[in-house]
Amino acid sequence: MSAAELDYIKPELMACCGAREIRDGDLVIVGTGFPSVAANIAKYTHAPNARMMQESGVYDAQPKRPALSVGDPCLNPGAAFIGSLIDVMGMFLQGGKVDVGFLSGSQVDKYGNINTTVIGDYGNPKSRLPGSGGANPIGLLAKRVLIIALHDKRRLAERVDFITTPGYIDGPGARAKWGLPEDQGPEVIITNKAVLRFDKETKEAYLESYHPGNTVEEILENTPWDLKVAPDVHETPPPTAEELRAIREIIDPMRMITIYLKRGYV
Amino acid sequence: MSKVMTMKEAIERFVHDGDFLFIGGYICRTPFAAIHEIIRQGKKDLTITRSNAADDFDMLIGAGLVKRFIATFLSLGVYGLGRCFRRSLEKGIPHKIELEEYTNLSLPMMLMAGALGMPFIPVKDMVGSDLLNVKSFMGEDKYKVIVNPFDGTPTLVVPALKPDVAIIHVQQADEHGNAQVWGIEGDCKWGANAAEKVIVTCERIVSREIIGKDPSRTIVPDFRVVAVVEEPFGAHPGYTPGFYDVDFMFGSLYQQASNTEEGFRAFLEEWVYGVEDRTAYIQHYIEKFGYAQFRGLWADFDYSYPVSYAY
Numbered sequence: 001m002s003a004a005e006l007d008y009i010k011p012e013l014m015a016c017c018g019a020r021e022i023r024d025g026d027l028v029i030v031g032t033g034f035p036s037v038a039a040n041i042a043k044y045t046h047a048p049n050a051r052m053m054q055e056s057g058v059y060d061a062q063p064k065r066p067a068l069s070v071g072d073p074c075l076n077p078g079a080a081f082i083g084s085l086i087d088v089m090g091m092f093l094q095g096g097k098v099d100v101g102f103l104s105g106s107q108v109d110k111y112g113n114i115n116t117t118v119i120g121d122y123g124n125p126k127s128r129l130p131g132s133g134g135a136n137p138i139g140l141l142a143k144r145v146l147i148i149a150l151h152d153k154r155r156l157a158e159r160v161d162f163i164t165t166p167g168y169i170d171g172p173g174a175r176a177k178w179g180l181p182e183d184q185g186p187e188v189i190i191t192n193k194a195v196l197r198f199d200k201e202t203k204e205a206y207l208e209s210y211h212p213g214n215t216v217e218e219i220l221e222n223t224p225w226d227l228k229v230a231p232d233v234h235e236t237p238p239p240t241a242e243e244l245r246a247i248r249e250i251i252d253p254m255r256m257i258t259i260y261l262k263r264g265y266v
Numbered sequence: 267m268s269k270v271m272t273m274k275e276a277i278e279r280f281v282h283d284g285d286f287l288f289i290g291g292y293i294c295r296t297p298f299a300a301i302h303e304i305i306r307q308g309k310k311d312l313t314i315t316r317s318n319a320a321d322d323f324d325m326l327i328g329a330g331l332v333k334r335f336i337a338t339f340l341s342l343g344v345y346g347l348g349r350c351f352r353r354s355l356e357k358g359i360p361h362k363i364e365l366e367e368y369t370n371l372s373l374p375m376m377l378m379a380g381a382l383g384m385p386f387i388p389v390k391d392m393v394g395s396d397l398l399n400v401k402s403f404m405g406e407d408k409y410k411v412i413v414n415p416f417d418g419t420p421t422l423v424v425p426a427l428k429p430d431v432a433i434i435h436v437q438q439a440d441e442h443g444n445a446q447v448w449g450i451e452g453d454c455k456w457g458a459n460a461a462e463k464v465i466v467t468c469e470r471i472v473s474r475e476i477i478g479k480d481p482s483r484t485i486v487p488d489f490r491v492v493a494v495v496e497e498p499f500g501a502h503p504g505y506t507p508g509f510y511d512v513d514f515m516f517g518s519l520y521q522q523a524s525n526t527e528e529g530f531r532a533f534l535e536e537w538v539y540g541v542e543d544r545t546a547y548i549q550h551y552i553e554k555f556g557y558a559q560f561r562g563l564w565a566d567f568d569y570s571y572p573v574s575y576a577y
Binding site: 055056057058068069070071072073075076077082083084085086089090093094117122125126127128129130131132133134135136137140141162163164165166169174175177178179180 | 292293294317318337338339340341343344347348351352355356367368369370371372374375378389390391392393394395396397400419420448449450451452453454455456505507511512514568
């Protein structure tokens with residue numbers, strides 16, 4: 001690809017950041033949009049043996065267009081397995097078989113707790129959101145959790161209004177109190193400005209890399225907690241020609257990913 | 267004895283005010299024709315449940331027929347948040363529903379427990395979340411933490427659910443109610459088998475002999491079923507694998523309409539109260555949007571290799 005073709009949009013970079021977290025052979029439970037694009041980039045580049053499932057009951061779908069929901073008609077023909085919620089959420093996820101879960105949240109905090117239930121008071125909500133769906137079990141039971149969020153002081157929070165999906169709850173040791181393995185949980189928050197990674201000791205998200213065009217100062221200003229900066233903080237590597245080719249030629253030739261520009265992922 | 271009847275009769279006879287309903291579907295095979303008939307008949311004070319609810323639940327809530335909702339999620343998917351759901355919880359319009367919230371793991375497990383005749387079931391999700399800190403009409407019975415009798419660890423258990431009536435839409439059924447599906451199932455099988463009575467709506471009624479050609483596809487056997495309704499396009503604007511696609515145009519139309527109370531009421535007038543049954547609904551659709559739009563939703567044929575159960 002020429003230099004001009006290597007121009008990319010922010011949502012493509014964010015999808016690539018997600019893809020780079022996926023290892024060859026991972027079993028990934030995906031939703032629609034970013035998770036699905038990211039997992040497919042991984043599959044068509046460095047992780048050809050990554051396998052995907054949707055919570056609705058589908059394993060190894062072969063969609064001819066990007067799915068618009070986890071129940072999308074295009075997930076049916078060609079799949080290797082279609083069962084029920086009990087099969088995917090029960091047998092595979094609760095059964096401990098899922099390596100990576102990929103979630104987005106209306107509100108995400110420094111311990112990777114996610115709110116998709118309510119903004120404001122639960123009993124008297126300012127804004128009522130959809131609820132958990134599959135997010136809570138995916139966040140608790142997948143071995144590694146990747147989180148997508150918009151980077152501003154409203155979407156990122158010191159503490160979410162409602163923990164729909166626990167991350168590290170209130171810090172070190174909190175997951176163990178609930179009988180959850182300490183070595184599982186959120187790995188990164190991928191935002192439109194940065195990649196925040198969770199510290200293995202403090203369980204707090206810190207700044208690992210800033211996206212090209214964004215600065216550490218700007219990111220600190222737009223993060224509502226005292227964000228720690230990695231000693232080796234660096235620019236996020238831009239998408240490679242191979243990653244962009246996978247997105248544009250195989251995964252999303254209709255460029256549905258551009259919808260995220262309108263949603264503020266710029 | 268045949269259980270085939272019209273939707274009007276099935277809802278009149280088997281759905282009552284105050285009932286606890288499981289309504290199957292997962293964008294895939296939503297029993298929309300039955301939802302519209304429930305609204306036409308004004309069945310009220312309903313308790314409704316399903317994992318991942320969508321436009322059909324939003325519509326029942328907006329129509330003011332829902333008292334309680336055992337929920338995991340409600341959204342209009344690509345079209346955004348459920349407008350009637352939000353108006354109910356944020357502003358009490360038309361009234362505030364009572365909401366008990368679980369997840370897409372725990373709720374199907376509760377239905378499975380109901381189907382299996384178990385009193386409760388352990389689940390590994392929800393711990394550490396605020397879902398354990400909010401309780402509505404189920405009160406202290408929303409969940410319990412017990413000691414695992416085998417290893418002494420604290421274990422979350424949730425109660426079995428046993429709906430009065432399940433309504434599911436399937437590809438095909440025979441006149442006795444043997445109901446067959448293919449494609450994304452959601453919590454349909456467990457929800458239906460947990461219920462006291464099952465209403466089956468289907469794209470086509472087939473003979474008992476056809477059911478017997480591929481019996482592994484049957485998710486509800488006839489002895490669980492009280493009514494069979496043949497209702498082609500019964501899941502529109504959702505989809506049925508092998509029959510028709512999601513109608514994105516119509517989904518967006520509902521989202522736009524339901525943005526306001528007035529728009530929502532006008533939508534019900536036009537598409538629910540204003541049509542007598544599903545046939546009239548489809549006729550109105552074709553008159554309004556043209557036959558080409560309707561025909562464009564039909565699925566292609568892409569048959570499987572024939573199965574054989576012979577020995």
